[in-house]
Structures are given as C-alpha cells and as structure tokens.
Amino acid sequence: MALLEIKNLSVGFDTSTGQFMAVQGIDLSVDAREVLAIVGESGSGKSVAMLAVMGLLPKAATVTADSMIFDGHDMLTMSGKQRREIIGRDVAMIFQEPMASLNPCFTVGFQLEEVLRFHMKMDRPTRRKRAIELFKQVGIPAPEERLNSFPHQMSGGQCQRVMIAIAIACNPKLLIADEPTTALDVTIQKQILDLLVSLQAKHGMGLIMITHDMGVVAETADRVIVQYKGRKMEEADVLSLFEAPKSPYTRALLSALPENATGDRLSTVADFMKNEAASAGVAP
Structure with missing residues (x-):
C-alpha cells in the first residue's frame, strides 16, 4: 500500500469573477523510500496540491478529493486535532523561502525545540541534546552556538538547513520539499539536494520534490508527475520520461533545457507548444 495516495484532488479559489481552479482532478501516490518529483512551470498548481x-x-480555498489516504488514515475525515498530530510529525514540509518561513523574533534553536516539545513531548535537556544532533546531521557548523542565533544572523543556505532540521526532527514518514533550492546559489543548491537525498535514504522516508528544474528531477527522482495549469499531463519513471516523453508539454520542458539549445537562441516552452500546435494544424 502506498504511503500517500490521493485520488481526484481539486482545489479552487473564490474570486470576484468566479472560482479559479488551481488544481483539477490530480491523482498521485508515493511509497516509503521513494522520491516523487512534481514538475511544471510556476502557476501549475504543484505547491497548492501539497x-x-x-x-x-486559506479558508477561501475549496478542497475536494475522492480520497486522501496517508499511512492508512483518511485525511479528509479525520478531526482537526488528529490532523495537527500528524502534520509536522509524520508529514513535514520544507518551504521555498527559508527566511520567510522562520520567525525572526525567536532563535532558530527555540523554533526547532518547539517542534520537539509539541510532537515528541521532550523535556528541555532532551530537546537541547536532540537539537544539537539535528544541526550536526544537516551540516550546520558549531551547532551549540548556532542554536542561539536568530534567522537574520545566518545565511540563506544555513537557514534552509535549519528548515530541514525542523522538518526531520520527528523522523517523518513523508517529507515534502517545495522548491528547496530556489533562493540559493548553485554550489549551495547541490549541497542541499545531496543532503535531502541522503536523509531520505537514511531514514527511509517518502520524499516529494516540487520543482520546475528538470536537472533536479534527473538527479533525485525515481518517478515524475508533470503538471500544467493544474492538471496532470504525464506520469512516468524518470528514465522513461527523459528518453520518451509522451506529453507535448513534457517535451516542451525538455526542449527548453540549455543542453538542448539549437542555434543562438534557447527555445522556450511557449515556442515549442506553438510549433507543436502548428504541426498538428491546431491554432495555438
């Protein structure tokens, strides 16, 4: 049985002109020890689904699904209290902007220890010991000192490592990483990706990697879902996706990679979709 299995998930937002559907009828599943990548352009509904x-x-969102089963539990029918016990403990998420996700008014150590206090019911000395272990695990130097730092005293890469430490603090069964390297330079991006994959393998977690970067998909994923305008365009194992993409949109994403450039100008997704439509005799 899959660790997480979702059937027919849709998410809509009320607007002045009617309801905008950000996600439309998405099915997805992820197993323990599996890395699932959800890929697509900004605005394709990847983050909203997770x-x-x-x-x-927000309350303005309307979420519907035929089922949303995590580890045998129906997340659609469980109470708010039951859901709060699972979220942050068994299911954790790393967000795009670490500086925006951390509270600037509290030390990073306090924020990490709050997770351990709430979900693991640890006393203060045990929390401190576990926090130091976690900082060491994610590669933060001088962890005893860094626990007393505020977010603004740390670099973007270090703050992202803090967010990863918070996410894995309770040894979650499923980790969702939402564009975890977006705000980081290339060298730090590689370090963070390597860290996530090694932690996933070490703890046997399911990992959902949300990204628009096909290079990240190639490096990390076992299986890939391609989304476009809130809909699932294609799902395949990573090798099949790169060798024989079935969806025109997937081919468009791959054609826009720098290594696939022809001539002096790099093709865009819009260029490719327009050419595909012209070849099929359809108005773009």
Whole structure:
C-alpha cells in the first residue's frame, strides 16, 4: 500500500469573477523510500496540491478529493486535532523561502525545540541534546552556538538547513520539499539536494520534490508527475520520461533545457507548444 495516495484532488479559489481552479482532478501516490518529483512551470498548481495535503490553504480555498489516504488514515475525515498530530510529525514540509518561513523574533534553536516539545513531548535537556544532533546531521557548523542565533544572523543556505532540521526532527514518514533550492546559489543548491537525498535514504522516508528544474528531477527522482495549469499531463519513471516523453508539454520542458539549445537562441516552452500546435494544424 502506498504511503500517500490521493485520488481526484481539486482545489479552487473564490474570486470576484468566479472560482479559479488551481488544481483539477490530480491523482498521485508515493511509497516509503521513494522520491516523487512534481514538475511544471510556476502557476501549475504543484505547491497548492501539497499545501492541500498539509491543510495549510486559506479558508477561501475549496478542497475536494475522492480520497486522501496517508499511512492508512483518511485525511479528509479525520478531526482537526488528529490532523495537527500528524502534520509536522509524520508529514513535514520544507518551504521555498527559508527566511520567510522562520520567525525572526525567536532563535532558530527555540523554533526547532518547539517542534520537539509539541510532537515528541521532550523535556528541555532532551530537546537541547536532540537539537544539537539535528544541526550536526544537516551540516550546520558549531551547532551549540548556532542554536542561539536568530534567522537574520545566518545565511540563506544555513537557514534552509535549519528548515530541514525542523522538518526531520520527528523522523517523518513523508517529507515534502517545495522548491528547496530556489533562493540559493548553485554550489549551495547541490549541497542541499545531496543532503535531502541522503536523509531520505537514511531514514527511509517518502520524499516529494516540487520543482520546475528538470536537472533536479534527473538527479533525485525515481518517478515524475508533470503538471500544467493544474492538471496532470504525464506520469512516468524518470528514465522513461527523459528518453520518451509522451506529453507535448513534457517535451516542451525538455526542449527548453540549455543542453538542448539549437542555434543562438534557447527555445522556450511557449515556442515549442506553438510549433507543436502548428504541426498538428491546431491554432495555438
């Protein structure tokens, strides 16, 4: 049985002109020890779908699904109290902007220890010891000192490592990483990706990697879902996706990679979709 299995997930937002559907009829599943990549352009509904799983969407959002089963539990029918016990403990999420996700008014150590206090019921000395272990695990130097730092006293890469430490603090069964390297330079991006994959393998977690970067997909994923305008375009294992993509949109994403450039100008997704439509005799 899959660790997480979602059927027919849709998310809509009320607007002045009617309801905008950000996610439309998505099916997905991920197993323990598997890395699932959800890929697509900004605005394709990748993050919204996972925020629906986490229960972090605003009240203006309408979330419907035929089923949303995590580790044998129906997340659609469980109470708010039951959901709060699972979220942050068994299911954790790393967000795009670490500086925006951490509270600037509290030390990073306090924020990490709060997770351990709430979910693991640890006393203060045990929390401190565990926090130091976690900082060491994610590669933060001088962890005893860094626990007393505020977010603004740390670099973007270090703050992202803090967010990863918070996410894995309770040894979650499922980790969702939402564009975890977006705000980081290339060298730090590689370090963070390597860290996530090694932690996933070490702890046997399911990992959902949300990204628009096909290079990240190639490096990390076992299986890939391609989304476009809130819909699932294609799902395949990573090798099949790169060798024989079935969806025109997937081919468009791959054609826009720098290594696939022809001539002096790099093709865009819009260019490719326009050419595909012209070849099929359809108006773009």
